[in-house]
Amino acid sequence: MxxxxxxxxxxxxxxxxxxxxxxxxxxxxxxxxxxxxxxxxxxxxxxxxxxxxxxxxxxxxxxxxxxxxxxxxxxxxxxxxxxxxxxxxxxxxxxxxxxxxxxxxxxxxxxxxxxxxxxxxxxxxxxxxxxxxxxxxxxxxxxxxxxxxxxxxxxxxxxxxxxxxxxYWQDQPYLGLGAAAHSYLDGIRYENTKDIAAYIDAIERGELPRTQEEPATRAIRMEEFAFLALRTARGIDKAAFQRKFGVPLVSVYADTIARMQKKGLLEETEESVHLTSKGVKYGNYVFSEFLLTP
CATH class of the missing domain: 3.30.750.200 (Transcription Regulator spoIIAA)
Structure with missing residues (x-):
């Protein structure tokens, strides 16, 4: 490496x-x-x-x-x-x-x-x-x-x-150490307490100093995978999406992709879906269109 x-x-x-x-x-x-x-x-x-x-x-x-x-x-x-x-x-x-x-x-x-x-x-x-x-x-x-x-x-x-x-944008796990640090492990995102004294006390008691955990439903994991990848020049890797979730990207997002293409915000190739130069400028709008949960 x-x-x-x-x-x-x-x-x-x-x-x-x-x-x-x-x-x-x-x-x-x-x-x-x-x-x-x-x-x-x-x-x-x-x-x-x-x-x-x-x-x-x-x-x-x-x-x-x-x-x-x-x-x-x-x-x-x-x-x-x-x-x-x-x-x-x-x-x-x-x-x-x-x-x-x-x-x-x-x-x-x-x-x-x-x-x-x-x-x-x-x-x-x-x-x-x-x-x-x-x-x-x-x-x-x-x-x-x-x-x-x-x-x-x-x-x-x-x-x-x-x-x-x-x-981070390719949905890889990471471990955050220290007060206020964030982690993404086993499909769960969490943060450590911001209070340094409380963080130290938890460690000394042999406890995890976490203050927040986010449930990782399948829908949440899909939408996070999509909009994080869209931040990159490569975009969403179709093969990687299918490996992770067992279904083709288009089976979940065909309508969204078509709608964003019509607006000139997305391009699709055989391997990926990525933002156009116009799409990068209006990225937050595109990302919101990939949300599967209310």
Whole structure:
């Protein structure tokens, strides 16, 4: 299998040469930096503790420490962000030559401070047209510089695709260790308690520190397999679906596939079903059409 991929997510504001050397000496092979943006005013608005300068320094220090697989996270659609600001962020990211770039649109979660600010009209987010223009910009610029889009929000140089991410989208099991970690084992998804003291107490009692388990009905497993795979460039592997569930993909989703093809959102080949370029833009809508449970 070669060298295992061992990724650590890093906050650029807390990284220094000593920590990087420590990680390198303990077989960490990949670093992921939550940069988000190279504009200090935007970083303050979204509550990040690092500066753009610290982000640049952290990535350069990582290279100096010998890390050859580095990811950089960016966000778009931030409060007060313009298209020119996003272009500047992309240019800065490319200048640092990471091996992998993840770029996500800002999502408002109900109950968060951002959600409340938006409800009160105080957040000043880019409008839908601007957000779409930002999406078009990043999906054009990154592939033009050698970063292939292998998943909706992820771009990589050849051979630098995240193994963990690919495993997640290909319905492979994973074990999460530590407080608040998530796992997917034996067809069940669960999370550990977020309370560190409670987590330690459970371990010392010889108990599993789980706080939530999701029943994995056949329908739920099918729909998860479908919409997770659709996030990738390859899409749903028909043979893999049949191996896992014992029935052809079309026996479950023929109507859905036909409907999405008619809208120009899906393409079907002999081996797979995948999103079109238009479908990627409206991925959440397509995914919802693959839900089998109310």
């Amino acid at each position: 070669g060298i295992p991929e061992f990724t650590i997510e890093c906050n650029p504001g807390t990284v220094d040469e000593e920590k990087l050397q420590l990680m390198k000496s303990h077989a960490v092979t990949r670093l992921s930096f939550g940069v988000q943006t190279f504009h200090d005013d935007l970083l303050k608005r979204i509550g990040r503790i690092h500066t753009a300068g610290e982000a640049r320094d952290a990535i350069r220090l990582a290279r100096a420490a010998g890390f050859t697989n580095v990811n950089l996270d960016l966000m778009y659609g931030l409060p007060g962000e313009t298209l020119a600001m996003l272009q500047s962020d992309i240019d800065e990211a490319l200048a640092l030559a990471p091996d992998h770039i993840s770029i996500y649109g800002l999502q408002l979660e109900e109950g968060t401070a951002f959600w409340k600010m938006n409800e009160m009209g105080k957040l000043h987010l880019p409008d839908d047209d601007m957000t779409e223009a930002m999406y078009d910009l990043m999906t054009t610029a990154l592939p033009a510089h050698g970063y292939a889009r292998y998943e909706i929000s992820n771009f990589a140089r050849p051979g630098c695709e995240s193994r963990h991410n690919l495993g």
